[in-house]
Amino acid sequence: MQPFISHTGVAAPLLRINIDTDAIIPSREMKGVSKKGLGQGLFAVWRYNDIDARTPNPEFVLNQPDYTNTTILLAGDNFGCGSSREHAVWALAEYGIRAIIAPGFGSIFYQNCIRNGILPVTLANETVLDMAELMQSDPQSKQLTLDLERKLVIDCAGKQYSFEIADSHREMLLRGLDVIGLTLQLDDRLKAFEESYQQQFPWLYPNTNS
Amino acid sequence: MSKTLFEKIWDNHLVTELGDGASLIYIDRVFLHERTGSIALQSLSEADREVRHPTQVFCTMDHIVDTFPGRGDATVMPSGTAFIQSTRHEAQAAGITLFDIGDPRQGIAHVISPEQGIVQPGLTLVCPDSHTCTQGAMGAAAWGIGSSEAEHAMATQTLRINKPANMRVRFEGELGFGVTAKDMILHLIGRYGAKGGAGYAVEFAGSAVTSLSMEARMTLCNMAVEFAAFTGLVAPDDTTFTYLAGRPYAPVGEDWDQALRFWQTLYSDDEAIFDREIVIDASTIAPSVTWGTSPQHTCAITDTIPSLASFIDENDRTAAERALNYQGLEPGTVMSELQIDNAFIGSCTNARIEDLRMAATILKGHHVASHVKAICVPGSQQVKAQAEQEGLHQIFLDAGFEWRESGCSMCFFAGGEHFGAGERVLSTSNRNFESRQGPGTRTHLASPATVAASAIRGHITDPRTLMGNN
Ligand code: SF4
Numbered sequence: 001m002q003p004f005i006s007h008t009g010v011a012a013p014l015l016r017i018n019i020d021t022d023a024i025i026p027s028r029e030m031k032g033v034s035k036k037g038l039g040q041g042l043f044a045v046w047r048y049n050d051i052d053a054r055t056p057n058p059e060f061v062l063n064q065p066d067y068t069n070t071t072i073l074l075a076g077d078n079f080g081c082g083s084s085r086e087h088a089v090w091a092l093a094e095y096g097i098r099a100i101i102a103p104g105f106g107s108i109f110y111q112n113c114i115r116n117g118i119l120p121v122t123l124a125n126e127t128v129l130d131m132a133e134l135m136q137s138d139p140q141s142k143q144l145t146l147d148l149e150r151k152l153v154i155d156c157a158g159k160q161y162s163f164e165i166a167d168s169h170r171e172m173l174l175r176g177l178d179v180i181g182l183t184l185q186l187d188d189r190l191k192a193f194e195e196s197y198q199q200q201f202p203w204l205y206p207n208t209n210s
Numbered sequence: 211m212s213k214t215l216f217e218k219i220w221d222n223h224l225v226t227e228l229g230d231g232a233s234l235i236y237i238d239r240v241f242l243h244e245r246t247g248s249i250a251l252q253s254l255s256e257a258d259r260e261v262r263h264p265t266q267v268f269c270t271m272d273h274i275v276d277t278f279p280g281r282g283d284a285t286v287m288p289s290g291t292a293f294i295q296s297t298r299h300e301a302q303a304a305g306i307t308l309f310d311i312g313d314p315r316q317g318i319a320h321v322i323s324p325e326q327g328i329v330q331p332g333l334t335l336v337c338p339d340s341h342t343c344t345q346g347a348m349g350a351a352a353w354g355i356g357s358s359e360a361e362h363a364m365a366t367q368t369l370r371i372n373k374p375a376n377m378r379v380r381f382e383g384e385l386g387f388g389v390t391a392k393d394m395i396l397h398l399i400g401r402y403g404a405k406g407g408a409g410y411a412v413e414f415a416g417s418a419v420t421s422l423s424m425e426a427r428m429t430l431c432n433m434a435v436e437f438a439a440f441t442g443l444v445a446p447d448d449t450t451f452t453y454l455a456g457r458p459y460a461p462v463g464e465d466w467d468q469a470l471r472f473w474q475t476l477y478s479d480d481e482a483i484f485d486r487e488i489v490i491d492a493s494t495i496a497p498s499v500t501w502g503t504s505p506q507h508t509c510a511i512t513d514t515i516p517s518l519a520s521f522i523d524e525n526d527r528t529a530a531e532r533a534l535n536y537q538g539l540e541p542g543t544v545m546s547e548l549q550i551d552n553a554f555i556g557s558c559t560n561a562r563i564e565d566l567r568m569a570a571t572i573l574k575g576h577h578v579a580s581h582v583k584a585i586c587v588p589g590s591q592q593v594k595a596q597a598e599q600e601g602l603h604q605i606f607l608d609a610g611f612e613w614r615e616s617g618c619s620m621c622f623f624a625g626g627e628h629f630g631a632g633e634r635v636l637s638t639s640n641r642n643f644e645s646r647q648g649p650g651t652r653t654h655l656a657s658p659a660t661v662a663a664s665a666i667r668g669h670i671t672d673p674r675t676l677m678g679n680n
Contacts, residue, residue, distance in 0.1 A: 028625030203461035
């Protein structure tokens with residue numbers, strides 16, 4: 001996994017609340033048993049006037065010239081709610097999104113971000129709206145810097161906003177860890193736990209399989 | 211120390227603290243389906259990792275498989291067959307239990323897991339599907355995860371997670387005539403918002419919950435994720451134990467006795483501290499229906515669509531405006547005057563045998579309005595068989611409903627079968643998001659009773675007008 005230490009890029013406002021994972025990657029865009037090839041389908045319903053022909057909808061923010069190099073999304077509350085599909089995060093990552101700033105996230109989506117090297121930043125609604133306003137008023141100010149080591153968002157004017165993130169999540173992102181490998185290093189402890197657990201709850205381990 | 215039900219389950223499964231705020235939690239059972247499970251299995255095997263305990267991993271075909279009679283691996287969903295066959299291949303290679311197409315146990319994951327007795331009180335169960343919270347109704351900690359986490363769960367039988375906070379939602383008193391668990395959960399989300407449960411494991415309690423059947427509790431917990439909760443759960447009681455006894459994966463004999471003694475300790479202690487508590491007077495809940503594109507856009511079926519001015523929060527107002535625009539509706543519209551084009555009875559929310567019985571009671575002797583396309587998709591093959599044994603399928607067919615094989619079907623759109631653009635669907639499912647049931651399709655959520663009554667009348671209809679002696 002690509003580590004996330006700090007990142008500077010263009011941020012695009014997508015301030016609707018409750019943007020769900022169906023909207024991020026519509027089901028019909030999940031065409032193969034694969035994590036790849038999803039970037040084209042990102043926000044497909046909003047992004048294209050004709051989905052099959054991939055005719056861009058000029059109204060949609062990511063299609064506007066100022067935002068062609070977007071790597072950060074500024075979103076409304078409860079971003080990524082709904083379906084658990086990790087495809088939403090794979091699609092965002094493939095499109096080039098490295099971070100999302102929102103007042104809140106769907107909880108499965110949040111975990112999926114951490115697992116895939118996308119930084120979810122939680123900031124108060126007013127702060128997100130202020131940032132969006134500043135950007136919209138000045139075409140030169142669309143860049144943000146995200147510094148995960150210092151837990152800061154820094155705008156073009158140098159103004160800093162600090163954010164909270166669980167240490168466990170920060171660590172995983174900073175180091176780009178293979179989490180399964182890391183957990184398997186705890187195998188001794190896991191085995192000891194399993195042994196006593198299975199003795200305590202033997203009915204969960206029937207020999208028969210109906 | 212006093213603990214909540216969720217804390218008791220959590221503590222039983224705590225392998226170790228990871229020192230950075232996260233805990234390593236033991237996972238008893240993993241459920242997969244062909245839409246997201248196939249990728250998890252595939253990428254696990256690509257990484258040369260094995261499923262740690264294959265006997266604790268189960269998989270079904272529900273999302274992509276067709277629900278037309280006579281179905282096979284071919285589906286109307288583009289490239290759907292590849293998902294089905296890859297899932298089968300990976301499941302066999304990994305040695306996990308697969309409820310395949312043609313298996314009489316096949317059905318929607320969250321319907322068949324309780325039906326087979328796979329989810330049990332006190333255990334942890336995860337599935338790469340957001341409605342896994344349905345299974346919390348059995349008194350388990352069951353929650354939805356992403357595919358990468360599913361890989362982690364299968365490879366290590368654990369997950370690294372941060373402990374959610376505890377909320378209790380108490381529905382006290384008696385539900386009114388014609389009011390169901392679906393109306394309870396819609397009411398809750400309508401009142402406290404689609405993110406009201408964010409960050410919490412939500413225990414549903416109170417006299418109106420303990421008097422619900424097991425299946426109705428599943429409906430209630432099903433939409434905990436629509437409340438943004440980490441999961442929902444209900445303390446196990448005699449209703450739970452009676453439901454579970456004799457199911458294929460339920461313990462028997464001495465194991466049962468031992469399990470039962472343990473299950474009876476699974477409740478929130480009197481002194482347990484909830485970070486938040488909500489109390490709702492169950493008698494005030496009416497049959498409910500959604501008008502917009504978020505489950506929080508809910509009102510009583512007797513109500514009108516709220517005015518935009520009634521939304522104090524600007525974000526909420528913008529969202530409501532957008533929703534009404536999408537739905538082709540105006541504030542002030544009387545819900546019960548809304549004509550519908552389609553009626554859908556199905557999904558992991560409301561496609562169990564009691565749901566079908568409820569709908570059939572209303573449909574009996576009636577026919578759906580001539581302009582309404584009506585579809586019933588049982589939640590599992592076992593539900594379907596049971597319904598057929600009781601003759602319910604005949605009532606549905608005589609009323610003009612299609613009678614399908616089990617699966618998720620048109621609960622969600624994946625490029626295959628769907629409802630038309632601009633068409634209005636009254637649905638027993640759980641999501642009314644834009645284009646959820648088809649591009650441009652307008653979804654309204656309600657109980658099976660409401661959907662059945664509305665299908666007959668051709669417009670949204672208070673089911674009480676067609677129930678009992680009225
Ligand atoms: S029935 Fe619908 S909500 Fe339930 S698991 Fe299937 S697609 Fe998801």
